[in-house]
Amino acid sequence: MHLFHAIILGLVEGITEFLPVSSTGHLILTSALLGLDTTPERKAAVDAFNIVIQGGAILAVAGLYWPRVASMLRGIVGGDRDGARLLVNLIVAFLPAALLGPLLDDFIEERLFRPWPVLIALLLGGVWMIWIDRWRRRNDSLGERPSLLPGGDTIDRMTPVQALGIGLFQCVAMWPGTSRSMMTIAGGTMLGLRPREAAEFSFLLGLPTLGAACLYKLVKNLKHASDTGTPNLFETLGVLNVIVGVVIAMISAAIAIRWLVGFLNRHGLSVFGVYRIVLFLILASLVLSGAVHIG
Numbered sequence: 183m184h185l186f187h188a189i190i191l192g193l194v195e196g197i198t199e200f201l202p203v204s205s206t207g208h209l210i211l212t213s214a215l216l217g218l219d220t221t222p223e224r225k226a227a228v229d230a231f232n233i234v235i236q237g238g239a240i241l242a243v244a245g246l247y248w249p250r251v252a253s254m255l256r257g258i259v260g261g262d263r264d265g266a267r268l269l270v271n272l273i274v275a276f277l278p279a280a281l282l283g284p285l286l287d288d289f290i291e292e293r294l295f296r297p298w299p300v301l302i303a304l305l306l307g308g309v310w311m312i313w314i315d316r317w318r319r320r321n322d323s324l325g326e327r328p329s330l331l332p333g334g335d336t337i338d339r340m341t342p343v344q345a346l347g348i349g350l351f352q353c354v355a356m357w358p359g360t361s362r363s364m365m366t367i368a369g370g371t372m373l374g375l376r377p378r379e380a381a382e383f384s385f386l387l388g389l390p391t392l393g394a395a396c397l398y399k400l401v402k403n404l405k406h407a408s409d410t411g412t413p414n415l416f417e418t419l420g421v422l423n424v425i426v427g428v429v430i431a432m433i434s435a436a437i438a439i440r441w442l443v444g445f446l447n448r449h450g451l452s453v454f455g456v457y458r459i460v461l462f463l464i465l466a467s468l469v470l471s472g473a474v475h476i477g
Contacts, residue, residue, distance in 0.1 A: 183228070187216055188423035189430055192235055196434025199239040199392075200385060200442060202311060202364030202454045203461075206232065207300040210358055211465065214297050226403070227418035229295055233399040234415070234424060236392045238431025243385050246439055250386060264338055268386070274342045275349035275366075275383075276390045282353055283395065287402075294358050297469070301462050303359030308458030314368045315452040336379045347373045348383065352391065362391065368451060377446040385439060 194212050198205040209232040218228045244251055250268065257266030293299070333341040351369030355362040363384050370380030400415075407414035416424060 183218060183231075183419040183423050185423060185426060187218060188419075188427040190216070191232065192238065192427040192430025193434050195232070195235050195427070196238060196242070196431040196436075197438050199236065199431070199435050200243075200363050200381075200388070200439050202307075202361050202367055202451060203458055204300070204304065204307070204355075204359045204361035204364070205236075205239075207304055207359030207361070210295060210300050211297055223412065224418065226406075227413075227415040229291065230399050230403040230415045231419055231424060231427065234396055235427040235431045236396050238428040238433075239435040240389060240392050240396070241428075241432045242435035242439060243388055246436055247382070247386060250382075251389075268337060271337075271340060271342055271345035271383075272387055272390060275345040275352065275387050276394075278346070278349040278353050279356070279391055280394060283356065284398065286356060287398070290356055290358070297465075299357070300359035301466055301469075303357050304458045305462040307360050307364055308455040308462065311364060311368060311451045311455030311458070314371065315450045315455070318371060318450070333374050335374055335376050337375075337383050340375060340379075340383070344370075344373045344375070348387070352387065362388070364451075364454070367446070371451075377450065378443055381443055381446050 191209060191212060194208050195205050198208045210229075213228050213232065218224060250265075253262050253265030254269040254272075255265070256262035257264070257269050260266070333339070333344040348366050348369050351365040352362055354360055355365040363381075366384035366387055367377070367380045370383055371377055375383065403415050406412070407417075
């Protein structure tokens with residue numbers, strides 16, 4: 183891997199991590215288009231790299247939402263009731279993925295970390311997002327607050343049942359190309375949260391979810407390298423490349439988060455659904471025509 187590859191992947195990760203377009207899907211497709219997965223050993227290292235650089239996105243959320251993070255820290259010691267409630271809801275939302283993730287990781291990595299499953303997920307997710315927006319707007323026009331569950335419409339008023347529902351939606355995003363942000367933002371909207379509030383909860387839920395995935399994938403890669411005597415991702419791709427990827431992801435993620443919150447309030451989710459469908463059509467056409475080979 184060259185340094186410019188790390189910069190490109192860091193940009194892709196940071197820009198797409200919190201947009202409902204699937205950062206993992208974009209990273210898999212970008213890695214394939216750049217020719218970084220030509221051997222099983224390199225593919226394993228690149229797949230791990232694509233998860234580890236999510237650490238940059240975690241740092242971006244922690245910095246931008248530090249008041250919320252500090253509130254939760256105070257809640258641990260009983261000094262902030264709202265912070266304690268938010269922390270409980272994040273734990274409840276995180277648990278489904280925490281329980282299923284390790285069980286399904288090998289299957290997902292073997293069967294779904296490939297371009298065609300990602301393309302299919304992009305298409306289906308795009309159609310679903312357009313439907314979600316139309317469903318929400320139809321209910322708004324009737325003067326009803328669309329919600330599949332009783333509960334609040336803001337983070338401070340949401341219930342643990344709503345949080346659990348968002349956590350179950352997040353589990354669907356284990357399929358690469360689906361998008362964790364798409365499932366949690368659209369799911370939160372369906373469960374009664376305002377789009378801006380659903381987005382903020384999605385960002386905060388990324389702290390434990392992405393943090394656990396990042397740590398798990400890093401430890402798994404290092405342990406496999408140690409057990410088999412093969413190079414780990416740092417030795418295969420270069421320590422500097424990993425550091426640069428994380429830093430670039432952090433900066434670009436911070437910019438993307440700021441932009442997304444305002445955009446959702448004005449335009450909703452449909453435009454991202456259209457983008458996903460168009461991307462699927464373009465890439466699928468290129469692959470089927472033989473113009474590009476992505477595995």
